Amino acid sequence: xxxxxxxxxxxxxxxxxxxxxxxxxxxxxxxxxxxxxxxxxxxxxxxxxxxxxxxxxxxxxxxxxxxxxxxxxxxxxxxxxxxxxxxxxxxxxxxxxxxxxxxxxxxxxxxxxxxxxxxxxxxxxxxxxxxxxxxxxxxxxxxxxxxxxxxxxxxxxxxxxxxxxxxxxxxxxxxxxxxxxxxxxxxxxxxxxxxxxxxxxxxxxxxxxxxxxxxxxxxxxxxxxxxxxxxxxxxxxxxxxxxxxxxxxxxxxxxxxxxxxxxxxxxxxxxxxxxxxxxxxxxxxxxxxxxxxxxxxxxxxxxxxxxxxxxxxxxxxxxxxxxxxxxxxxxxxxxxxxxxxxxxxxxxxxxxxxxxxxxxxxxxxxxxxxxxxxxxxxxxxxxxx
Numbered sequence: 001x002x003x004x005x006x007x008x009x010x011x012x013x014x015x016x017x018x019x020x021x022x023x024x025x026x027x028x029x030x031x032x033x034x035x036x037x038x039x040x041x042x043x044x045x046x047x048x049x050x051x052x053x054x055x056x057x058x059x060x061x062x063x064x065x066x067x068x069x070x071x072x073x074x075x076x077x078x079x080x081x082x083x084x085x086x087x088x089x090x091x092x093x094x095x096x097x098x099x100x101x102x103x104x105x106x107x108x109x110x111x112x113x114x115x116x117x118x119x120x121x122x123x124x125x126x127x128x129x130x131x132x133x134x135x136x137x138x139x140x141x142x143x144x145x146x147x148x149x150x151x152x153x154x155x156x157x158x159x160x161x162x163x164x165x166x167x168x169x170x171x172x173x174x175x176x177x178x179x180x181x182x183x184x185x186x187x188x189x190x191x192x193x194x195x196x197x198x199x200x201x202x203x204x205x206x207x208x209x210x211x212x213x214x215x216x217x218x219x220x221x222x223x224x225x226x227x228x229x230x231x232x233x234x235x236x237x238x239x240x241x242x243x244x245x246x247x248x249x250x251x252x253x254x255x256x257x258x259x260x261x262x263x264x265x266x267x268x269x270x271x272x273x274x275x276x277x278x279x280x281x282x283x284x285x286x287x288x289x290x291x292x293x294x295x296x297x298x299x300x301x302x303x304x305x306x307x308x309x310x311x312x313x314x315x316x317x318x319x320x321x322x323x324x325x326x327x328x329x330x331x332x333x334x335x336x337x338x339x340x341x342x343x344x345x346x347x348x349x350x351x352x353x354x355x356x357x358x359x360x361x362x363x364x365x366x367x368x369x370x371x372x373x374x375x376x377x378x379x380x381x382x383x384x385x
Contacts, residue, residue: 006364006372015355017051018130025126041115044129048111053104056370057379059141066378069099084176085144100370106147110139113153120160121320128323135316142309148178149313159192160286191289201274204296205267212299258302266295268347273321281324291317
């Protein structure tokens with residue numbers, strides 16, 4: 001296997017970041033008072049922000065949003081873009097910052113939101129931080145979607161504290177960045193009212209497998225006419241006019257079947273997460289219920305491009321549930337069956353395997369940093385994507 005310099009540099013920088021997140025997360029596990037939490041968390045925030053914020057040309061959205069930035073900087077609110085997103089770009093432009101500053105800001109907001117929420121779940125930060133960095137790789141492409149959702153994550157911190165006004169405030173900020181994210185407001189609020197896990201893992205696994213086997217994107221075609229009749233404004237006109245393409249397997253190049261690894265991980269989280277919460281950490285019920293809904297529907301959602309975006313930020317919360325599974329079983333060594341203990345190690349080692357193999361086997365044009373630009377403003381996406 002011939003490795004390009006970009007593969008090697010990405011391998012070193014990304015895995016160094018993951019190690020730093022693990023190392024400082026372990027320090028937080030041992031020093032959990034509020035003041036020390038923010039002292040220790042500064043290094044992980046800075047590391048993630050620089051590693052992700054200094055990326056270049058990764059994903060179609062990165063390259064297209066360069067022109068969006070220019071358009072908003074030149075025309076202000078006289079565009080079809082969301083008002084909050086437009087305002088942020090105008091502020092950056094007024095301060096003399098370029099598009100890369102927006103990428104850095106998005107990366108900072110994403111990691112800050114995760115760490116802010118983790119104040120409720122500091123016990124397993126050594127695992128949850130590197131897992132978060134793993135589960136948010138999709139954010140390199142779906143930049144604005146995850147930027148908006150970062151404010152929802154901050155809002156969840158306050159929803160857990162039953163501070164509904166602050167929850168709504170941060171959700172509204174997120175909606176002003178991406179209007180479609182409004183669907184999460186009633187969803188999270190309703191899930192927060194569920195005090196127990198609504199379904200046992202055996203039934204949840206059955207539903208997951210049933211959907212995995214029998215769902216077809218063609219089933220979504222019946223909703224295309226309905227979507228085209230709703231007035232969503234010019235911002236979403238492209239999706240409405242091509243509703244059948246986005247909702248069925250005509251857009252299969254933009255969606256995917258759930259991989260075997262993701263399938264195994266999902267079933268693992270459903271079963272072990274239930275056990276961990278029921279017997280050891282009931283305070284995780286809210287996060288588990290969000291994750292559970294995301295995982296059960298994932299086999300269907302993953303096959304429809306727009307639904308996959310919506311679902312990706314629900315399954316993202318695996319980073320908390322998995323972290324507690326790893327911490328309690330592998331570190332605290334709670335009493336579990338020997339097979340469970342061994343299989344938990346297999347799941348963890350598979351993540352580590354991905355840390356090694358993915359950077360070395362990915363197209364180097366998808367692993368670039370700003371020093372690889374060589375005078376270019378964006379990557380030629382028609383050539384490399």
